[in-house]
Amino acid sequence: AMKIPSKISTLIGVGSSICGGSAIAATAPVIEADDEEVAQSISVIFFFNVAAALIFPVIGGMLGFSSADGSAFGVFAGTAINDTSSVTAAAATWDSIYGLGSATLDTAVTVKLTRTLAIIPITLVLAFIRARSARNTDGTAKVSMRKIFPFFILFFVGASIITTAAVSAGIDAAVFSPLKELSKFFIVLAMAAIGLNTDIVKLVRTGGKPLALGFCCWVGITAVSLAMQHFLG
Numbered sequence: 340a341m342k343i344p345s346k347i348s349t350l351i352g353v354g355s356s357i358c359g360g361s362a363i364a365a366t367a368p369v370i371e372a373d374d375e376e377v378a379q380s381i382s383v384i385f386f387f388n389v390a391a392a393l394i395f396p397v398i399g400g401m402l403g404f405s406s407a408d409g410s411a412f413g414v415f416a417g418t419a420i421n422d423t424s425s426v427t428a429a430a431a432t433w434d435s436i437y438g439l440g441s442a443t444l445d446t447a448v449t450v451k452l453t454r455t456l457a458i459i460p461i462t463l464v465l466a467f468i469r470a471r472s473a474r475n476t477d478g479t480a481k482v483s484m485r486k487i488f489p490f491f492i493l494f495f496v497g498a499s500i501i502t503t504a505a506v507s508a509g510i511d512a513a514v515f516s517p518l519k520e521l522s523k524f525f526i527v528l529a530m531a532a533i534g535l536n537t538d539i540v541k542l543v544r545t546g547g548k549p550l551a552l553g554f555c556c557w558v559g560i561t562a563v564s565l566a567m568q569h570f571l572g
Contacts, residue, residue: 341548346372349465350380351549355556358455359384359422365458369466379546383553386539388425391557395420395429396436402565409433409443411568416443417450419564421557426451427526441519452495 341348349370353362360381367377395416404412412433420426430447434440506512543550 341552343548343552344376346370346376347380347549348552350376351383351552351556353458353461354380354384355387355421355553355560357457357461358451359388359425361423361455362458362461365462366465369462370469379549382538383546383549384421386550387553387557388420388422391420392425392428392432396432399433406437409437409439410446413443413446414450414568415564417447418454418567419561420451423448423451423455424526424529427523431523448495 343351350363350366350372353366354360356362363377363380363384366372372380396412399412399415404415409430413430416426416429416433420429426447427444430444431441433443502512502515505514
């Protein structure tokens, strides 16, 4: 309807619905998107990521999320914000405002990384569609699991297993506090690096329709997240 090039609309779609830059990076080689298409899509996604990190804690307060238990806002942030880094920022802000330690952050990151697993079926379906429309000369499709599998999920699971095993063995959880602080520092560093590579003026001038698409995706996913939480209690 908006007459946006199909590759850009696909990348913005997966970036909004799954996992921001990670989903775009995994999907781009599958649909053979070029560097300019990837850059524009990532800029759109992170434009709304920055906005979400700033305003979602405010929206949560306006909607009446409990300040005593961060799980509800954690689920909201984990399902409605595009990228893991911005989910982390919004959830950590909520924890800081209401003194919840890392309760909101733990819930939000777990929900977000579960959502990120959708990269695998989505990229496989896109690869299948692309393979049907353009077969190789030998009749097989060029799909590399190494390119499309979100390996940071394995690192997350591994870290969770190590922490669980250590705490179960009687090691004080406070031992891991320096690593948590280091992880927050790297998240901030990543957000700053993305900002330094994003030209907002150029994005607004050349990417009006992609920005509008990103906004529609953002609002739609936020509404679905709130509706699902309401119906599921």
